[in-house]
Amino acid sequence: MDEKEMFVNAYKTMVLARTLDRKIVTAQRQGRVGFYTPTMGQEALQVGMSMALDKDDLIYEYYRDVPFMLHRGVPIETLIDQIMGNSMDNEKGRQMPSHYSAKEYNFMSVQSPVATNLPLAVGAAYAIKYRKKKNIVVTTFGDGSTSTPDFHAAMNLAAVFDLPVIFLCENNKWAISLPVEKQTKVEIWKKAEAYGMKGVKVDGNDLFAMYEVAKAEVEKTRNSGEPVLIEAVSYRMGPHSTSDDPSKYRTDTIKEGSEGDPIVIAEKKLKEKGYLNDEEIEKIKNDAKELVDRKFEEREKVSPPSPETMFQDVYEKPTWIIEEEKGEIL
Amino acid sequence: MDEKEMFVNAYKTMVLARTLDRKIVTAQRQGRVGFYTPTMGQEALQVGMSMALDKDDLIYEYYRDVPFMLHRGVPIETLIDQIMGNSMDNEKGRQMPSHYSAKEYNFMSVQSPVATNLPLAVGAAYAIKYRKKKNIVVTTFGDGSTSTPDFHAAMNLAAVFDLPVIFLCENNKWAISLPVEKQTKVEIWKKAEAYGMKGVKVDGNDLFAMYEVAKAEVEKTRNSGEPVLIEAVSYRMGPHSTSDDPSKYRTDTIKEGSEGDPIVIAEKKLKEKGYLNDEEIEKIKNDAKELVDRKFEEREKVSPPSPETMFQDVYEKPTWIIEEEKGEIL
Amino acid sequence: MSSKQLNMVQAINSTLDSFMAKDDSVILLGEDIGKDGGVFRVTEGLQAKYGTERVIDTPLVELGIVGMAIGMAVSGLRPVPEIQFQDFIFTAFDQLVNQAAKMRYRSGGSYTVPMVLRTPYGGGIKGGLYHSQSGEAYFAHTAGLTVISPSNPYDAKGLLSSSLKSNDPIIFLEPKRLYRSIKSDVPDEGYEIPIGKASLVHEGDDMTFVTYGSAVPLVVNTVSKNNLNADVIDLRTIMPYDGETILNSVKKTGKVIIVHEAPRTLGMGAEISAFISERAIDYLMGPILRVTGPDTPFPYRLEDYYMPNETRILKAVKKLQEFR
């Protein structure tokens, strides 16, 4: 893929993710979706990261990584099915919306307790090193998540054992209502030093800048097997979730469509580079809208999971206890 | 107290602690004590710290802080009673040896899970700040303990809320069989930076150096209300505990009585300064031995706690469940 | 005596407010409890009223919240930590089990932890695996902890008031499903509901229901709607549970159904059942039955199948009625 194609594709993903985001938020207000954590604002950093990775790399992502997943080829159906919790969902409708899973694309299933994916990512990286493979692990989390026990454990272990894992902190400046300045006194990338790990900061709102840094760090990690912490500075343009009302605690500083919006920034650069013109951009947006609307209606019709599925997959084989409870409940 | 008196007193404490240490280790081998974690090697740093503190300061100590406790006036009886778990023990014989408590001297009761005293120390410091008091909190822990979740949580919270707490890391170079280089890739005092806290390193084997640093940091913390991490570099001269056999994993680098022994270092300086001569040192050692032997025999005769005490202090008032269980067991 | 119709969120909020007004040692801490007022709005308005020093927005670290609260409590404050969802308490579990619960005991009574840890629990809001768990058994199995769960706004105020006067660490479990779904008449004045005492919320002779928290309205409605001649015991305090009230009822009815949402295996139903068969076996006129959540994680889309419901309760009733 040449550079133009690569960036145009990246841009298309960003637009698609944003379009899907808006659709789901609206659907949630209409009572068609239970809950959602919008991604708005974090598209550039995720797609920039994804561009630098190989198919075989493993991703231990968090709940806001829709653009990341779309860019790596996860079908939009997979995401909507998860949001709906329907019978086609990879997770059999068991998880709350925004807790995706896509094993075929090497995406781990998302848990809710934040940052608890990080130690797992370190274990996965250990397995890679042990098996002398060449893939790497990327794990993502928010700025608030750096305060957790799991962040500390994972960072130290990755450094001590020299493991090929990239810690991508998606610093969107807020952890629900807590601004990052009250989360911790230090810039996040600097925390890497405390573990003897390299730390890098990048403008995560700029697709091009993000890709450059991601490419360099992925290459380094792949070759040296060493971990790195990347702080991608961004902004949570939406509410924390559809249950959240940010007006209670902040005035938004970057509004959708304003010049700080990563999509607007990307458009500007793409036009400067002559990769896209206004007409093409318009078409990309319309295509995205058409696709999202169509897929959304389509997936909405998928039946819910059958009640028996509730009793599967607790263990490889259901215990007699679960069988009995199933009999009592169904 | 003038300087001479202060340091002579400090030295006496170090010798007393060392003497007690040896006594208990021997008694353990004779089956007179169940278990013990020797302090040998960490006397200077603890006493140096203690010298800088006020009576009202709160200590959230760990299991190796016998010299610290002795220096703050905790009666030797209190320590031996805890080791014996007898009926005079502050903790009513409930805890394993080396898990002291001395509320009158502002020492918290020691728990086993390492570093879990640190978040408590932060809470205590919060209470001080909230009540606008002038005392400070000191919490101690080993090098290995810096890997724990609790270290990370406590450091970040103390920094974010600007609390008067001194994190004193007693880096004795080993966490049972793991050398500090395998615990983490970075010098411990540097970890403070990751939280926006000041970090200091000091030669914890040198009583004079330790006191200087402790005095400066205590003063600063008391006046500014800001936290600090002090790494006192030392060496665990003994086994991890009486159950441990260090010959399986290391060759001791500092032997008792060698020139790296903090007591030997202190003696040399005290003699240089003309604070003590050989004769006086000899007498201090003999007095300590006499005292320890006498107290040990004395405390050994104290009766065990009565069985009913087992059922007290779970709650302020025993629940009917505990009362019933007591009836069944006794 | 004046009173107001309040929901549980309001009842808890106003109770916290009145205690904070009286006693400056009461301090709240947790994630998003200040400006945001808590994700369920339980602490709404309190930071504005009492300041950021007394209603503390903390960084994202449950073990730090609990650990700090323990240290505050030891130092003479009365901290009220909030854990945003009970599901996240496990990251702080060691602090609860090994510090809070054992502090008084291990220190020979020197140090105590008067702390009220509040947290919403249970299903019914489409929260899936990680926003629906009912973990009361983990806490109740831990000697040193007191575990409380109110089933209505009136009880919420009375039980929270007692908790705020207790000198032991309390796990105050708020059934999130009931936060806004029911109102009760709540007196403006202070009152306390004693810890360790159950409430007989319906009386009858044929059978005994033992339940608590969000299952209480379900059981009471089922009993009323189906004209069951049953005692319904709302435990109010899960640990220590009120054995006496349970025994008195069982000796009268001889038949027992325990209802809770937590998983069956080693859920509170197990303990209540064992308690009864230890000391009232000769009064029993049928098996002791449990209607509970199954031993699976809590599912999102199928949550209605997870939680106990009227059909399942009536199935158990029928089984008991047809016994022998």
Next chain:
Amino acid sequence: MSSKQLNMVQAINSTLDSFMAKDDSVILLGEDIGKDGGVFRVTEGLQAKYGTERVIDTPLVELGIVGMAIGMAVSGLRPVPEIQFQDFIFTAFDQLVNQAAKMRYRSGGSYTVPMVLRTPYGGGIKGGLYHSQSGEAYFAHTAGLTVISPSNPYDAKGLLSSSLKSNDPIIFLEPKRLYRSIKSDVPDEGYEIPIGKASLVHEGDDMTFVTYGSAVPLVVNTVSKNNLNADVIDLRTIMPYDGETILNSVKKTGKVIIVHEAPRTLGMGAEISAFISERAIDYLMGPILRVTGPDTPFPYRLEDYYMPNETRILKAVKKLQEFR
């Protein structure tokens, strides 16, 4: 078939050794398990034999040990994390409850966690509050976890072998009191004891003892010494427990005593008792009794009062014999 007299430490060590020799996906990790061979010497010699990549000395962070192990397991390895004392597992409790236990379920079966977490538990070594806890109920209450505890060296090998072939996360609880106190004849060859099946270690008609782990030798000795005509069921697997074997015995004897060291309230005895009274109430000829540790933390000096003993068991026997 050749065999050796081994104690439990040796049986576990040799089982790990033989699995590691056959399968390079088996990896051990934990604190002090390498050069030091583990504080109880269970992994002695294995690092020398298999290298530091397969027997990993980790930094001091249980949640990291467990979390890394889960990630390894998801990636196709068979990690065997060791937690030095079960008391310290609570610092990793969230990883167990919210990651390991729920991985298969939440991912719709895509991801699995074949991991065997080994940890010594229980009292009897003068460990006090924090080196003596019996936390099996916390794990058994957690859907998704399998909980196993051997009571002798032979079972230790057979159960560990089955565990190492399971595709679910296993909590393998080693009664530290029995590590070196008993030997059994352990075949050199591999064999498996099925998960979920109890063992009838003594047979009789008058009453049924249900027990597991370190209480098994105590119960068996008490029964033999006092010529009690009793079934003694060693659960071997705590979760899922073998309901069928329990029921068959109870239907024969009509009298039940459950013995374990963990605290009574919501200990496994509660579940076993509730299970029995749910489905064999009409066979019972007396109360279901529990002889367990009390609901206090585990004391140091008075530990002998904490743990079940012959006197307490005989008291329960007498109570049952005198019933009605």
